Amino acid sequence: MKFISTRNPSLRVNFEEALFQGLASDGGLFIPEEDLHLQQHFRAMDRKTSFQDIASLIAAYLMKGEIDAGGIQRIVRAAFPFEPKLVQMENGLSILELFHGPSSAFKDFGASFLAATMEEYLQNSARRAVILTATSGDTGSAVAQAFHNRRNVDVVILYPSGRVSPLQEKQLTTLGGNVLALEVKGSFDDCQRLVKEAFVDPVLKKALPLTSANSISLGRLIPQSFYYVWAFAQLKDRLEEELFFCVPSGNFGNLTAGVYAWKWGLPVTGFVAATNANDVVPQYLETGIYQPRPSVLTYSNAMDVGSPSNFERLEAVFQKNWNLMRAMIFGQTVTDAETLSTIREVYQDHNMFLCPHTAVGYQAAQRFREENRLDHAQLCVLATAHPAKFLDIVERATGKTPELPPGLAAAATKAKQAILVEPQLETISRLLLERLA
Numbered sequence: 001m002k003f004i005s006t007r008n009p010s011l012r013v014n015f016e017e018a019l020f021q022g023l024a025s026d027g028g029l030f031i032p033e034e035d036l037h038l039q040q041h042f043r044a045m046d047r048k049t050s051f052q053d054i055a056s057l058i059a060a061y062l063m064k065g066e067i068d069a070g071g072i073q074r075i076v077r078a079a080f081p082f083e084p085k086l087v088q089m090e091n092g093l094s095i096l097e098l099f100h101g102p103s104s105a106f107k108d109f110g111a112s113f114l115a116a117t118m119e120e121y122l123q124n125s126a127r128r129a130v131i132l133t134a135t136s137g138d139t140g141s142a143v144a145q146a147f148h149n150r151r152n153v154d155v156v157i158l159y160p161s162g163r164v165s166p167l168q169e170k171q172l173t174t175l176g177g178n179v180l181a182l183e184v185k186g187s188f189d190d191c192q193r194l195v196k197e198a199f200v201d202p203v204l205k206k207a208l209p210l211t212s213a214n215s216i217s218l219g220r221l222i223p224q225s226f227y228y229v230w231a232f233a234q235l236k237d238r239l240e241e242e243l244f245f246c247v248p249s250g251n252f253g254n255l256t257a258g259v260y261a262w263k264w265g266l267p268v269t270g271f272v273a274a275t276n277a278n279d280v281v282p283q284y285l286e287t288g289i290y291q292p293r294p295s296v297l298t299y300s301n302a303m304d305v306g307s308p309s310n311f312e313r314l315e316a317v318f319q320k321n322w323n324l325m326r327a328m329i330f331g332q333t334v335t336d337a338e339t340l341s342t343i344r345e346v347y348q349d350h351n352m353f354l355c356p357h358t359a360v361g362y363q364a365a366q367r368f369r370e371e372n373r374l375d376h377a378q379l380c381v382l383a384t385a386h387p388a389k390f391l392d393i394v395e396r397a398t399g400k401t402p403e404l405p406p407g408l409a410a411a412a413t414k415a416k417q418a419i420l421v422e423p424q425l426e427t428i429s430r431l432l433l434e435r436l437a
């Protein structure tokens with residue numbers, strides 16, 4: 001299997017190169033060169049098919065010729081000690097809970113698979129890697145947890161001092177071991193700038209095997225396709241007619257992964273692209289005009305993205321054809337007021353807490369069903385984070401406090417270990433050379 005840049009099909013690499021390069025050298029994103037043909041496999045699956053078996057099947061095709069069957073088993077076992085969970089709501093609506101991993105958000109699936117796969121490749125070639133990443137909160141904790149205790153890898157996380165939530169800070173700074181947390185006296189933009197500077201600094205580049213674990217990495221995108229397949233296998237008995245997935249979206253990595261599963265033969269009727277006020281993609285689907293713009297703040301802040309990085313991958317799937325994309329992806333935009341009322345209503349009617357991102361998806365699914373009179377369709381909403389990660393909004397909507405999942409509760413009691421640093425490359429560089437070279 002080969003992977004090519006969205007900007008140049010002759011820039012071809014294997015999975016390992018795509019993994020360690022992150023971004024293609026021409027600034028494009030890596031995409032699979034060809035579609036997999038997995039219809040037969042999907043048809044044979046049912047409720048007993050395990051998540052790990054689905055992950056192994058797809059991973060084996062993608063890494064064919066690079067990692068053998070034993071290696072695939074090691075990767076999948078190391079990556080997925082946790083699983084998604086499917087909750088049935090009323091008439092054809094279900095919720096795919098993706099927050100049972102170590103950082104209680106769906107990004108654990110991508111980060112954990114990336115980490116386990118890198119570990120396997122590094123082990124095979126006796127190399128090591130230093131993962132350098134900037135975070136404004138959630139992504140960093142998924143990455144830190146995923147790489148914690150992996151062999152041959154060190155992780156350095158830069159986060160802006162005083163600008164992440166107390167719980168997020170605990171998640172980033174209490175792991176220790178091979179995870180080094182740098183608390184930067186500056187903004188998230190400073191952290192990002194420092195990471196970019198470090199990657200092109202000749203001294204650092206020479207002394208350390210620097211690698212990124214960026215959200216646009218193919219190694220984080222691909223594993224998100226696994227749970228669409230798993231959800232299908234779970235729902236298969238109930239499918240009468242159509243199957244739609246409703247995906248709360250920001251950078252559109254999650255939705256793109258679902259579109260890949262469909263391209264590989266999963267019988268999906270369509271995807272609902274649910275956004276908050278940052279509705280560049282729903283606008284495009286309606287008007288045919290793609291107009292990225294600065295993001296605005298909303299309650300579902302992990303989806304506050306004005307220029308979604310994975311749009312380039314979606315365009316490649318649909319051959320830059322608006323009509324083709326519109327036949328498969330349906331936009332829905334949800335306001336902050338609707339987000340709050342949805343959290344409140346779902347709590348009152350079902351005694352269930354939703355995080356604000358999931359609430360956007362839930363409201364979008366309901367509206368999509370009504371607008372299209374989909375009485376017999378199955379609609380599966382992806383639940384992207386645990387409600388306890390967004391306590392203030394959930395409390396404001398319901399007047400109640402969801403309980404912290406065990407992993408978060410444990411992190412909250414541990415002592416912070418971070419090094420406070422000035423926002424200058426010199427400082428960071430000296431520290432990294434001292435500790436890791």
Ligand SMILES: *Cc1c(COP(=O)(O)O)cnc(C)c1O
Pocket residue numbers: 105106107138248249250251252253254255302303357384385
């Ligand atoms: C990252 C994130 C999203 C958006 O996912 P994309 O793949 O960027 O579209 C939605 N919800 C939560 C909780 C997230 O952390």
